[in-house]
Amino acid sequence: MPMNAQSLSWVEVDAAALEQNVAAIRSNLAPGCEMAPVVKANAYGHGYLQIARLLDGKQFRYIGVHNLEEALILREGRISNDILILGYVPLEDLKTAVEAGFDFVVYNIETLRKLTEVANNKTPAKCHLKLETGANRQGVTREQLPDFLALFSGKPQLQLVGVSTHFANIEDTTDHSYAEFQFTRYAKMKQMIEASRLPVKYYHMASSAAALLFPHTHFNLARVGIALYGLWPSKETYLSYRLSGKQNQILRPVLSWKTVVGQIKDVRKGQYIGYGTTYRATADLKIAVIPIGYYDGYDRQLSNSGHVLINGMRAPIRGRICMDIFMVDVTDIPDVHLESEVVLIGRSGDEVIRAEDVAGWANTINYEVVSRIGSHLERRVINQRS
Template sequence: MSENFYRETWAEIDLDAVEHNVRRMKQHLPEGTQLMAVVKADGYGHGAEPVARTALEAGATWLGVALLDEAIALRKAGVHAPILVLGWTRPQDVGLAARHHISLTVFQKEWLEEASRYYKDASPVFFHIKCDTGMGRIGVRTPEELSEVVRALQADSRFVAEGFFTHFATADEADEAYFRRQYQRFVDMTEQLKSLGINPNLIHCANSAAALKYPEKMFNMVRYGIAMYGLSPSPEMKDRLPFELKEAFTLKSRLVHVKLIEPGEGVSYGVAFRAAEPTWVGTVPIGYADGWQRALSGKASVLVAGKRCPIIGRICMDQLMIALDGPVPVGELVTLIGEDGAERIGIDDIAAMLGTINYEIPCMISKRVPRIYFKNGKIARTANLIL
């Protein structure tokens, strides 16, 4: 398929779909509301840098990551847009963040005091104060804690509070009671922050679900994550989206071996599958080391020549086997996620089989699966293990 990798399994990332999803969200939001493209976890498995560039071209103004390492990787790749590290960063690394013009999340006065001692430069460091309004993860929880963090920020003139934010635990659910409780707590804490003399440029609380459902209530920036990749934040929201989302991720392979087995013959470890009749079996070079989990054995199907073919036997580390309708040529395309003819296997389908959420599926596809990026219907670039 490409001179840049040497296997017959790959993922295709449709950057046009990412662009569509960003532009539609921008149209959905009130004028002047900024959009942060969340590209943590290597862009939810899609590729942080190409997704970031596409989102910025489509109207995003900020990027969100989970780790300082992810932010620095984007800087080294030549991405210069504002970046916020949404998770915790070591206080001794505050100077590194400042040198790379990366904003940090803060919520502990002790952290700020320690960072102030470590930081030896005169240039400003930019922070977003995180509030825990009910997520129970990280963040300032009480008015007293918020006051302490504000005093610690104000004690060092190099530290600038440019943002204030929280995260919703249930915005993607039909019952709005907990969401409303969190939202009101955040409104109250925002008012307290201003009374303490800090009026940050950016106030943000919306994830994809909240931005899709309540665009007019989301202050002046939203954090656009799962929906940017074309996936609904939850099954409950899937049929009630305000605009169409286009899924960006597909997963493909090719048959590398085809054979006819006789009744009674077994397939794969433990002989979990035995043929009840003569069966055509195809071998596909993808396995759990690629992220196609062993738990999908006996549950998932793939698409070959527009037909569903069940996975038989246990998925191996590097290969899996499927039952074919009949003899099929070696080299035939196999679709694990995506469309073939009238048939389609979506990320939501795989998530349901595994009893998990759609977020996890592209994230679990490992780095050894090459990514091919399409823009305007053409291959724009590849990303793979061969550097």
């Protein structure tokens, strides 16, 4: 982008909302449980460094990311927290990860063998052993556990800093029996690890849903993503939370997504709008052209469904979402002009579009809606205390 180009579309990141969410989540955590904010996937679309810098100084030991690339973005951005890599680190990158001082999740024998070679007593590998408790994604089974523990013992270059697992069915349901089943499996494997006398500092299994719902799963670390950004993991999590008698409205969405009108035009009754002629005007219309498309993360499934907000009113989407443009009907919205502000997610006057609304229109979940907002778009921090 040329140095002086105006942003056509931008994401606003509300620092005050983030702060409120951090306080609300912390107040839900069991005593002694630290929170590790998860900033993978461009901080769920909010901007790696914008979020990590806002979290700086709020006394988090760890920030969680998915991979080494993300860890290096934070390190190059001079983020001082310890960084916990939650996803796979390729064998040939292990030396870099160890030398950079990152903590990372391990669950392969190959990884541990390689670490035995590349780490040393001065720069040990800081490992979090991931246990398989029911997600069948990453993790060491109960049967494999003794072999893994044997690999750690007597090797000061391999530090077993943490032991983790991840819930498979906690967001999508109000029936938490599978989560309890995983908890029980984890607790049994935890006992085996404790019996090995390896000095484990952190036990962690909770992400947002468990952090909000189940204090007995907190141990001493919770890896919190979506709730930090003011979004509930699901309707079911919200319902379970409310049914437990807890207070409403503890989370505030951090992100708004905005753009401006790029053109206004008249469309006559009977004329078509956009590719595929999927929308035909049933009356004379005034159309606003919005300079955003599926390249920017605005899902093509929003074609002819959903709306944006202009001047506090709903402007329905007409025709297909194109690569970088779509059209909305502004016939009944007064005072719309070239470069009027358009809200894709967020508030305009009394109207609000939530990430969950967009997710519903696009047949997906709020996680996907926010994390897919193009990383090329500007992130603007607002409401920051100086």
